[in-house]
Amino acid sequence: MSRHLTGRAAAPGVALAPAAVIRPPTVSDDGETGTPDEERARLDDALQRAAEQLEELAGHVNQELGADEAEIFEAHGAFAKDPELADRAHKAVVEGHSAAEAVTSAFESFRALLEASGSDYLAARAQDLDDVRDRVLALLSGGTLEVQAPSERSVIVAHELSPSQTATIPRAVIAALVTETGSPTSHAAILARSLGVPAVVGATGIVDLASDGVELAVDGHEGVLIVDPDDEQRDQVQQRLDEDARRREELESLRELPGATADGHRIELAANIGAEQDLADAVDAGAEGSGLVRTEFLYLDRAAAPDIDEQADFVSRVLRTFPDHRVVVRTLDVGADKPLPFVDREEEPNPALGLRGIRLSLARPSLFRDQLRALLAARADVGEQGGRLAIMFPLVSVPDELIEARRHLVEVAAEQDHDLHGLEIGVMVETPAAALAADRLASHCDFLSIGTNDLLQYLFAADRLLASVSELADACDPIVLRLLGDVAAAAHAHDAWVGVCGEAASDPTTAVALVGLGADELSMTRAALPEVKAALRGVTLTQCRDALSAALAQTDAEHARDVLASRPS
Ligand code: PEP
Ligand code: MG
Numbered sequence: 001m002s003r004h005l006t007g008r009a010a011a012p013g014v015a016l017a018p019a020a021v022i023r024p025p026t027v028s029d030d031g032e033t034g035t036p037d038e039e040r041a042r043l044d045d046a047l048q049r050a051a052e053q054l055e056e057l058a059g060h061v062n063q064e065l066g067a068d069e070a071e072i073f074e075a076h077g078a079f080a081k082d083p084e085l086a087d088r089a090h091k092a093v094v095e096g097h098s099a100a101e102a103v104t105s106a107f108e109s110f111r112a113l114l115e116a117s118g119s120d121y122l123a124a125r126a127q128d129l130d131d132v133r134d135r136v137l138a139l140l141s142g143g144t145l146e147v148q149a150p151s152e153r154s155v156i157v158a159h160e161l162s163p164s165q166t167a168t169i170p171r172a173v174i175a176a177l178v179t180e181t182g183s184p185t186s187h188a189a190i191l192a193r194s195l196g197v198p199a200v201v202g203a204t205g206i207v208d209l210a211s212d213g214v215e216l217a218v219d220g221h222e223g224v225l226i227v228d229p230d231d232e233q234r235d236q237v238q239q240r241l242d243e244d245a246r247r248r249e250e251l252e253s254l255r256e257l258p259g260a261t262a263d264g265h266r267i268e269l270a271a272n273i274g275a276e277q278d279l280a281d282a283v284d285a286g287a288e289g290s291g292l293v294r295t296e297f298l299y300l301d302r303a304a305a306p307d308i309d310e311q312a313d314f315v316s317r318v319l320r321t322f323p324d325h326r327v328v329v330r331t332l333d334v335g336a337d338k339p340l341p342f343v344d345r346e347e348e349p350n351p352a353l354g355l356r357g358i359r360l361s362l363a364r365p366s367l368f369r370d371q372l373r374a375l376l377a378a379r380a381d382v383g384e385q386g387g388r389l390a391i392m393f394p395l396v397s398v399p400d401e402l403i404e405a406r407r408h409l410v411e412v413a414a415e416q417d418h419d420l421h422g423l424e425i426g427v428m429v430e431t432p433a434a435a436l437a438a439d440r441l442a443s444h445c446d447f448l449s450i451g452t453n454d455l456l457q458y459l460f461a462a463d464r465l466l467a468s469v470s471e472l473a474d475a476c477d478p479i480v481l482r483l484l485g486d487v488a489a490a491a492h493a494h495d496a497w498v499g500v501c502g503e504a505a506s507d508p509t510t511a512v513a514l515v516g517l518g519a520d521e522l523s524m525t526r527a528a529l530p531e532v533k534a535a536l537r538g539v540t541l542t543q544c545r546d547a548l549s550a551a552l553a554q555t556d557a558e559h560a561r562d563v564l565a566s567r568p569s
Contacts, residue, residue, distance in 0.1 A: 002229050007178070007203030009223035011192035014240040015176035016217050016229070019210040020150035022158040022165060033098040043089055043099040046139040050132065051080040054164075061167050066277035067297055069191070072128070072163045079132045085110055100140050107133040131162040149173060155216040159207050161188040171195060176218040178225060180204050192220070196527070200225055251530035255286040259522070259533055261515065265541040268521040269533055270325070272501060276314065279321045282526045286533070289325025289387055291449060291523025292501035293318055295371070296334055304342050305367055311374035312381065319378060319386030327387040328426065328449065328499075328523070331371055331405075333394035335360045343367070352463065357395025357430075362404055372412045380418060390424035392449055397433040399440045406444070428501070430454035435483050438490035448491045449523070450484060452502025459483075474557035475504035476564060481513055481552055488518030499523060508535035509565045515541070516548030 033039060054077035062070035079085065085106050092102035107129050114126040149169045150156075155176045156169060166177075166188055177192045182201040192199030198220025209227050210216055217226040217237045226233050259269030271287035273279060274294045282290065298306045298314060319327050334340050335356025343364060348354035361368035372391075379389045393405045406425060413420050426447035429435050435455065442448055456473035457464040459480065464470070474480070484500075491498040499521035504510045506528035514522060515536060524532060539547075551560035 002233060003209055003227045005203050005206055005209065005225040005227065007200040007206070007223045007225065009220055010182070010189035010201045011177070011197065011199035011220050013176070013196070013198035013220045014218065014237060014244060015155060015198050015220075016215065016234065016237045016241065017153055017155050017175035018150075018213045019157045019216045019227075020154035020173075021207060021210060021212055022147055022149075022156060022161065022169075024159065033096075036093050036096070039093045039097075039099040039102070040090060042140060043093060043102060044086070046099065046103070046136050047080050047086060047089075049139050050136045051077050053135065054080060054132070057164060057167055062277075067275035069167075073167065076128060076132045076164070079110075079129060080136065082110075100137055103133060103136050103140065107136075128163065131164055134162070135164065150212075155210075155218055157206055157210050157216070158188075166191050176200075176216075176220065178203050178206055178210075178216070178218060180206055193527075251534055254530065254533050254537065257286075257533070257537070259288060259536060261536055261539055261541045261544065263540040263542075265515075267515055267519065267536060268326070268499075269529055269536075270328075270499075270521060270523040271526040271529060272523050273318060276317070278526065279318065283321060285526040285529040287322070287325075287526060287529060289322040290318065290327050291499050291521050292392070293327060293329040295330060295332055296338055299332060299334060299340055300338060302341070305340075305370065308370050308374045308377065311371060312377040315375055315378035315389070316381050316386065319382045319389060322387035323385065325387045326390055326424070328390040328392050328424075328447075328501075329375055330392045330394050330428065331358070331368065331375075332361055333357050352457070357428075358393045358401050358405055359395065361393075362401060365408060368405075369408055369412050372409050373416065376413055376416055376418045379423065380416070388422070388424070390426060390447070392426045392428055392447075394428045394451070395430050395454065396427040396441065397431040399437060399444060402427050402441060402444050426496075428454075429487055431458050435487050438487040439494065442491045442494035442496040445496060447497045447499060448487060449499040449501045449521075450487060450519075452480075452500060452504035455502065456480065456504075474561070475502075475507070475510050476513065476551065476561040477557035478552050478554055478560050480557075481517060481548065481560065484514070485517040485548070485552075492518060497521065506532065508532050509561060511535060512539060512544050513548045513551055513560075513564050516544035516546075 054073050058070045058073035058077060061073055088109055089102040089106035092105050093099065111126045111129050147165050147168050150173050153173050153175045155178060156174055157178045160181045161179055174195060174197055176197050177188045177199040179188050179201050180203055182188055189199050189201055198218050200218055200220060200223050203225055206225060214228055217229045217233060229237065259267045268288050270289045270291035271282035271285060272292040273282060273290045275297050298311060315329060335354060345355055355363060375389065375391060393402060396402050424446040426445050426449055427441050428451040429438060429448050430451035434441060438448060452475050453464055456475060460473040462469040462472040488498045497520040498518060500514050500519050501523040505514065505522040506524035508531050511522055511532045512535060547564050550563045554560040554563060
């Protein structure tokens with residue numbers, strides 16, 4: 001008999017496949033406790049082997065899924081190697097505890113520190129600690145972390161899926177992911193979205209209800225599960241699957257078409273690039289170049305800055321990937337939540353308001369100038385064979401920063417005998433000050449690109465990493481739309497083009513408003529590109545403008561969003 005269960009929708013889509021229930025890792029009894037010296041040796045050996053395994057896993061995930069996903073395991077490896085954690089465990093061993101007890105208590109005290117930090121982000125990392133602890137305990141006890149992955153395509157069901165468990169399940173067998181615990185931002189949900197399969201989390205009781213091989217229907221839009229569906233339910237799910245497949249085909253047929261409204265008004269639809277692995281996906285999605293190449297990944301997690309050749313090689317590869325389009329490379333945007341290990345800086349009580357973005361580059365000119373040298377070297381290297389390089393400065397808040405950044409660029413170009421003719425320079429509009437000074441900024445550059453992620457955080461004073469306040473910051477809020485309209489008008493008055501490269505550009509509903517207010521380019525996560533393209537091809541420019549006017553007349557984001565979503569299609 002079929003059974004219904006409801007959880008939280010975590011990744012869209014529908015699936016119908018047999019369940020494969022993943023059991024938690026086994027840790028067998030640790031046996032007798034040896035002398036402190038013996039326990040310490042076992043402990044150090046287990047920590048070292050855990051770190052090695054995690055490094056290997058990070059490499060494997062980097063190849064399969066990309067640098068962003070691999071970061072989780074690099075962070076796990078760093079936990080296993082943390083001297084402070086080892087110190088705490090050593091102390092427990094000296095007090096007569098077994099290696100396993102020492103590991104458990106050391107991780108526990110670390111966990112308490114993270115949870116007490118008052119930061120949602122760090123508290124979430126506390127869960128990652130359990131994953132590393134289980135690995136070390138398994139190594140100590142001869143237990144196993146191995147996942148019994150199914151051999152055929154299945155709905156993966158688990159009480160909880162740790163990042164390392166999810167990473168070891170072959171992608172090809174995952175039809176959907178369902179967990180009893182977790183939130184839409186948990187690793188399992190992120191993985192499902194990047195694989196394009198549905199996910200439901202918080203489905204309490206599913207592990208008991210679904211046994212291996214029992215058919216499971218998963219609705220990742222509504223968060224609904226049906227265990228052992230009857231014929232009628234199977235038919236309904238099949239219908240949804242057919243609709244999804246048709247939609248994918250429709251979108252595929254638009255792939256080669258340029259971004260435009262129904263009446264032919266051009267909007268460049270580009271992809272954001274955050275790592276080498278994004279390039280192929282961006283081309284696949286039909287991206288018209290990139291409106292934001294985040295160069296940070298080249299610098300993070302390393303002891304010294306990458307040299308000029310390494311940076312130039314990467315930029316050359318990006319330019320060659322989009323020979324017919326523009327490629328906007330953003331200069332280093334670190335600081336705040338992305339500190340650089342090799343750059344000393346003073347303690348900042350509010351890092352989001354500290355030395356980040358262009359501020360850091362101007363404070364460390366040699367680092368900045370090396371990056372500019374690399375960009376110009378790449379431009380010279382690819383010449384006509386690659387896309388048109390544009391350079392963009394992040395987190396500018398006053399025109400002087402742009403003027404100063406340009407001065408460095410001109411000096412570096414002179415040093416290299418590089419002709420800057422045809423190279424577009426732009427700034428990101430990410431601070432309220434930049435938005436209000438858009439006219440002055442635009443008079444010194446070729447384009448403005450609106451970074452809604454940071455702009456919204458600073459406008460609403462709502463930390464972008466904090467789920468509890470994130471709802472305050474909505475790009476469809478009429479005050480935001482009004483401000484963005486002013487930015488676009490100021491840019492156009494100075495013959496500068498205007499783009500949007502924050503997450504707001506990835507949302508088809510918001511994209512209609514952005515075109516209505518004058519955006520010339522939208523750059524987004526590549527997965528969003530086909531739906532945004534379809535939405536824009538379904539409306540005329542006048543309809544975009546009318547929808548925007550109606551949204552501007554609303555009193556809050558919710559109503560504005562409703563008005564925009566009810567556009568003709
Ligand atoms: C933004 O702030 O909108 C943006 C695109 O930059 P990032 O998300 O890298 O801060
Ligand atoms: Mg930003």
